[in-house]
Amino acid sequence: MTILDTVIFEQSSIIRAFIVDAEKQGFGPAIVWVYGNAATNNFAGSLFTYLQRNGGLSEKQLQAAMRNTTTITVDTRSDNFQKLFAAFAKAREGAKRPPIFRAGVEGDTHGIRLSMAGPNARPENQGCLYVTEDAPYEDRAYLGKIMPDGGFRPSRAATDLHRKAVDLVADDPWQAALTYGRAMGKCSCCGRTLTAGKSVEDGIGPICKDKWGL
Secondary structure, three states, rough: OOOHHHHHHHOOHHHHHHEEEEEHHHHHHHHHHHHOOOOHHHHHHHHHHHHHHHHHHHHHHHHHHHHHHHHOOOOOOOOHHHOOOOOHHHHHOOOOOOEEEOOOOOOOOEEEEEEOOOOOHHHHHHEEEEEOOOOOOHHHOOEEEEEOOOEEEEOOOOOOHHHHHHHHHHHHHHHHHHHHHHOOOOOOOOOOOOOOHHHHOOOOOOHHHHHHOO
16 A cells, blocks of 8 residues: 555545546655655645645645655755765854855855754754855745755756755765865855955965864
8 A cells, every 4th residue: 555545545525536537647756745744744734724624735736745845856865965964963062153065066156054943943844054146145045955855855946056056965965065165265164255365275264174073
């Protein structure tokens, strides 16, 4: 019995008929997404409540749910991001502000910006690192999140260059910081302009280097 079969079996006859019809129209993944994420995702929860109250969803609602199923692919690599999470843990010791880490690859004119999910984050985001473009807030595209289990869940905005930057962070945070700092002329941690020769060469200032354990 598949997940969708289980969902159908547990519903009223009206909802069962709707789900069967939705599957015939190709919306099966949307139904699975709604039921599988209703407890942790606000949008999925609202669709689930609507479905239970009204016995079905509109085509627009199903299409919106389908768009979410395109973002659930997880890039997973062995021993992922262990060095990065360890560096964030060290940087948070005694920090007055949430630590920020920046990284880049050759050819990327912006770089990526990583930050830890805050204490008020939704349950599915607890312990994750958010990945965005390194740009002013109003222009900062959300690129996905790095999960504590070592997976990267990209958004639709993530390009091949962004993914390459995440790959580099997973394999070698120090090299990713160095690449960013040399290309941008800014510290990969605090974002300040680098002036000293050694700092420019390292891509990170001496205080941040010690603070992050890099």
